[in-house]
Amino acid sequence: MRIEIVAVGTELLLGQIADTNSAWMGEQLAAAGVASHFHQAVGDNQARIVLALRTALSRSDGVIVCGGLGPTQDDITRESIAEVMHVELVRDERIIERIRTMFTSRRRAMPDNNLRQADVPVGASIIEQTRGTAPGLVCPVGNKVIYAVPGVPHEMQEMFGRAILPDLRRRMAEAGEEAVIKSRVVRTWGASESGLAEALADRVEELDDWSSDDGSTLTIAFLASGIEGIKVRLTARAPSDEVADAVLADEERRVRAILADRLGDIVFGVDDQAMEDAIAGLLVARGMTLGLAESLTGGLIGARLVNVAGSSTWFRGAIVAYDSAIKHALLGVSPGPVVSAQAAEEMATGAQKVLGSDIGLGITGVAGPDGQDGQGPGTVFIGLSLPGSEPLSHQLHLPGDRDRVRQFSAISALDLLRRALLAGS
Amino acid sequence: MRIEIVAVGTELLLGQIADTNSAWMGEQLAAAGVASHFHQAVGDNQARIVLALRTALSRSDGVIVCGGLGPTQDDITRESIAEVMHVELVRDERIIERIRTMFTSRRRAMPDNNLRQADVPVGASIIEQTRGTAPGLVCPVGNKVIYAVPGVPHEMQEMFGRAILPDLRRRMAEAGEEAVIKSRVVRTWGASESGLAEALADRVEELDDWSSDDGSTLTIAFLASGIEGIKVRLTARAPSDEVADAVLADEERRVRAILADRLGDIVFGVDDQAMEDAIAGLLVARGMTLGLAESLTGGLIGARLVNVAGSSTWFRGAIVAYDSAIKHALLGVSPGPVVSAQAAEEMATGAQKVLGSDIGLGITGVAGPDGQDGQGPGTVFIGLSLPGSEPLSHQLHLPGDRDRVRQFSAISALDLLRRALLAGS
Numbered sequence: 001m002r003i004e005i006v007a008v009g010t011e012l013l014l015g016q017i018a019d020t021n022s023a024w025m026g027e028q029l030a031a032a033g034v035a036s037h038f039h040q041a042v043g044d045n046q047a048r049i050v051l052a053l054r055t056a057l058s059r060s061d062g063v064i065v066c067g068g069l070g071p072t073q074d075d076i077t078r079e080s081i082a083e084v085m086h087v088e089l090v091r092d093e094r095i096i097e098r099i100r101t102m103f104t105s106r107r108r109a110m111p112d113n114n115l116r117q118a119d120v121p122v123g124a125s126i127i128e129q130t131r132g133t134a135p136g137l138v139c140p141v142g143n144k145v146i147y148a149v150p151g152v153p154h155e156m157q158e159m160f161g162r163a164i165l166p167d168l169r170r171r172m173a174e175a176g177e178e179a180v181i182k183s184r185v186v187r188t189w190g191a192s193e194s195g196l197a198e199a200l201a202d203r204v205e206e207l208d209d210w211s212s213d214d215g216s217t218l219t220i221a222f223l224a225s226g227i228e229g230i231k232v233r234l235t236a237r238a239p240s241d242e243v244a245d246a247v248l249a250d251e252e253r254r255v256r257a258i259l260a261d262r263l264g265d266i267v268f269g270v271d272d273q274a275m276e277d278a279i280a281g282l283l284v285a286r287g288m289t290l291g292l293a294e295s296l297t298g299g300l301i302g303a304r305l306v307n308v309a310g311s312s313t314w315f316r317g318a319i320v321a322y323d324s325a326i327k328h329a330l331l332g333v334s335p336g337p338v339v340s341a342q343a344a345e346e347m348a349t350g351a352q353k354v355l356g357s358d359i360g361l362g363i364t365g366v367a368g369p370d371g372q373d374g375q376g377p378g379t380v381f382i383g384l385s386l387p388g389s390e391p392l393s394h395q396l397h398l399p400g401d402r403d404r405v406r407q408f409s410a411i412s413a414l415d416l417l418r419r420a421l422l423a424g425s
Numbered sequence: 426m427r428i429e430i431v432a433v434g435t436e437l438l439l440g441q442i443a444d445t446n447s448a449w450m451g452e453q454l455a456a457a458g459v460a461s462h463f464h465q466a467v468g469d470n471q472a473r474i475v476l477a478l479r480t481a482l483s484r485s486d487g488v489i490v491c492g493g494l495g496p497t498q499d500d501i502t503r504e505s506i507a508e509v510m511h512v513e514l515v516r517d518e519r520i521i522e523r524i525r526t527m528f529t530s531r532r533r534a535m536p537d538n539n540l541r542q543a544d545v546p547v548g549a550s551i552i553e554q555t556r557g558t559a560p561g562l563v564c565p566v567g568n569k570v571i572y573a574v575p576g577v578p579h580e581m582q583e584m585f586g587r588a589i590l591p592d593l594r595r596r597m598a599e600a601g602e603e604a605v606i607k608s609r610v611v612r613t614w615g616a617s618e619s620g621l622a623e624a625l626a627d628r629v630e631e632l633d634d635w636s637s638d639d640g641s642t643l644t645i646a647f648l649a650s651g652i653e654g655i656k657v658r659l660t661a662r663a664p665s666d667e668v669a670d671a672v673l674a675d676e677e678r679r680v681r682a683i684l685a686d687r688l689g690d691i692v693f694g695v696d697d698q699a700m701e702d703a704i705a706g707l708l709v710a711r712g713m714t715l716g717l718a719e720s721l722t723g724g725l726i727g728a729r730l731v732n733v734a735g736s737s738t739w740f741r742g743a744i745v746a747y748d749s750a751i752k753h754a755l756l757g758v759s760p761g762p763v764v765s766a767q768a769a770e771e772m773a774t775g776a777q778k779v780l781g782s783d784i785g786l787g788i789t790g791v792a793g794p795d796g797q798d799g800q801g802p803g804t805v806f807i808g809l810s811l812p813g814s815e816p817l818s819h820q821l822h823l824p825g826d827r828d829r830v831r832q833f834s835a836i837s838a839l840d841l842l843r844r845a846l847l848a849g850s
Binding site (some may be wrong): 010011012013014015016017018019020022023024025026027028030036037038039040041042043044045048051052055059070071072073074102105106107108111112113114131152153154223292294296297298299300301302303304305306307309311312315316317318319320321322323325326329330354355356367369402403406 | 437438439440441442443444445447448449450451452453455461462463464465466467468470473476477480484608610617618619620622623626629646647648649651658660717719721722723724725726727728729730731732734736737740741742743744745746747748750751754755779780781792794822824825827828829831
């Protein structure tokens with residue numbers, strides 16, 4: 001099964017946005033064992049979209065076309081697919097009703113333009129819209145298929161997982177191509193990509209020649225994820241879902257043990273678990289509450305914590321003391337420089353007191369571009385106050401611009417808290 | 426002159442990296458007035474690279490192929506171009522010497538693999554390498570051309586500017602095609618894409634047939650940007666940079682006037698200006714400071730505001746009162762439900778008082794998945810207290826999951842503040 005991705009939008013050709021949708025779908029297709037030999041991008045022009053789709057159908061078994069399903073005049077993916085299928089577009093009353101309901105629930109009237117989103121090529125079936133107004137389309141072309149999805153990433157991703165992937169799996173099963181490919185990502189923070197690769201080098205080599213009795217194979221890859229740490233991706237190819245899961249669970253245990261032995265507490269989660277999920281798990285298990293005192297991060301740490309559903313049981317709140325006067329007046333930070341270890345510790349104990357939390361986490365530093373209190377950009381102090389202990393602090397020197405310094409500061413502070421909770425358990 | 430970009434590398438198809446090279450080149454080509462109707466990505470496979478190049482030559486006047494010029498066995502762009510040209514590869518001694526010198530200057534011996542980088546299709550000329558070991562290639566194919574450049578961004582960019590762009594300009598001048606294409610993005614918040622399209626429909630239609638005395642043309646397109654609003658992109662094609670700038674400035678004024686007339690104060694900036702930049706500009710102009718009281722957003726609004734360099738002059742800080750007890754104790758919110766208009770207003774005045782700011786902005790609501798205080802997920806109240814006025818509040822019903830509700834809440838609150846500052850000026 002070979003699928004070609006066609007991204008539609010003049011803004012892609014003009015380089016106004018990078019085509020991250022195609023990269024995302026490419027990754028998902030690969031993980032599902034679907035080959036993708038070509039990607040194309042094309043502008044908002046019907047003749048060219050038609051040519052791109054015909055080119056794709058001539059050299060692949062199916063096409064995912066992404067974008068151009070919006071309500072405006074330059075959204076012409078529907079018309080282009082109908083031309084490729086040699087059929088008419090028919091307006092679907094049920095889709096109109098669904099779009100109208102969406103507008104009504106937002107207390108707005110549906111503009112007439114949105115009616116275009118209810119146009120469906122004859123013979124196509126729809127992928128019901130749940131997030132945006134545009135439905136997706138599944139369009140048979142001979143024995144091949146064109147899937148159409150909106151270009152808005154979260155709409156595309158939801159439809160891809162709900163409708164396209166299952167349909168592809170069904171087609172692969174019919175063609176007798178099914179092998180299950182599953183991945184599990186072990187998430188780490190605090191080690192370099194080359195450090196991880198070194199720690200796991202022997203295991204990676206062993207797996208090159210390994211296959212289980214039932215023919216399963218395993219690979220390990222490393223993916224840098226910016227400030228969110230390095231991901232260790234385990235990929236199993238196996239005869240069934242159950243076998244793949246068992247192989248992955250076994251390998252996860254092994255990888256965790258190797259990493260813990262060589263590099264310490266660097267694993268904070270698997271797959272979609274973020275650093276804040278790790279914190280939530282630890283705090284809930286201990287029945288403890290947390291309060292923050294943020295300065296350079298401006299609320300970023302709090303904003304990450306409330307990502308976790310149920311955070312209200314353990315997250316009390318934060319004092320964002322961006323102005324120094326607020327650090328002194330509200331948090332009781334002593335007079336003097338506010339970019340210091342002492343200020344970070346006093347912010348942590350201040351947060352505990354003012355917010356009535358068991359634990360206080362404070363952070364102060366210089367995001368740049370200018371220095372402050374004799375400290376250069378990238379200098380950050382994290383203070384942590386745990387119940388029944390003296391507050392402690394940790395100094396960081398972070399690279400990068402203003403935004404990266406703040407992002408790194410936030411996750412560094414959360415990781416410090418994570419390790420302290422683990423150590424105290 | 427229509428140029429197609431072909432990016433070579435299996436890692437692009439697998440989504441291991443996003444294709445930022447094509448976006449960069451697309452932007453450069455557009456700015457130089459070169460049309461680009463298609464981009465392709467293809468893996469490291471000779472038959473498929475040849476097919477991609479032939480496809481590109483069949484529908485464009487020239488091709489830039491990027492990547493696959495390295496020294497390893499999977500770098501086969503040179504072989505593929507030779508196949509398309511129906512010629513042999515010949516090893517160029519001067520290129521070998523240049524590569525050898527590069528290794529010598531780094532005190533290393535040249536591996537034999539690198540000899541492959543000296544292979545040149547008969548009839549092609551080279552773009553001398555100055556940063557990496559691979560030279561670029563300029564390969565005539567009939568009256569069309571294939572340019573080949575390395576995939577390493579800084580090598581590609583240097584060769585593009587030094588050799589490809591001048592060569593394209595020469596070809597366009599010969600064909601009498603020289604023009605400049607420039608864009609400006611007008612950023613809006615609070616109107617739907619179809620609403621904007623309706624408001625500007627007459628102008629979009631007018632522009633279809635419009636060209637100025639000097640032959641400039643203009644187009645208008647709409648781009649949804651998730652929670653960051655809808656972008657209206659103005660693109661001018663003009664004989665010179667100066668004319669393009671003048672045409673865009675004129676059109677920006679016209680579009681702003683139409684939108685203000687039909688849809689109110691929906692324009693908050695142009696190009697890279699974000700909502701927080703608009704807030705910063707308004708507060709600095711008025712010499713006012715801001716304090717926040719955040720609940721469901723957990724610090725997200727503060728984190729956005731400190732994105733703006735110089736925010737310390739006008740941003741005092743925030744009380745993130747996630748726990749209701751903190752709303753009552755610290756911000757002076759009256760006993761009773763905390764998801765209410767009254768609570769939002771009291772949070773705003775509480776922030777003013779506790780943080781000593783001129784303006785207080787408060788936000789409370791239900792992110793979900795569960796309801797609170799008899800209110801369902803997506804119900805949000807924003808409170809605003811301006812100096813010398815009674816506090817006011819605004820109720821929202823927002824769609825989407827927990828994360829989207831919080832993101833929408835944050836930008837909605839900032840937009841409310843923006844409009845209030847504009848109205849009060």
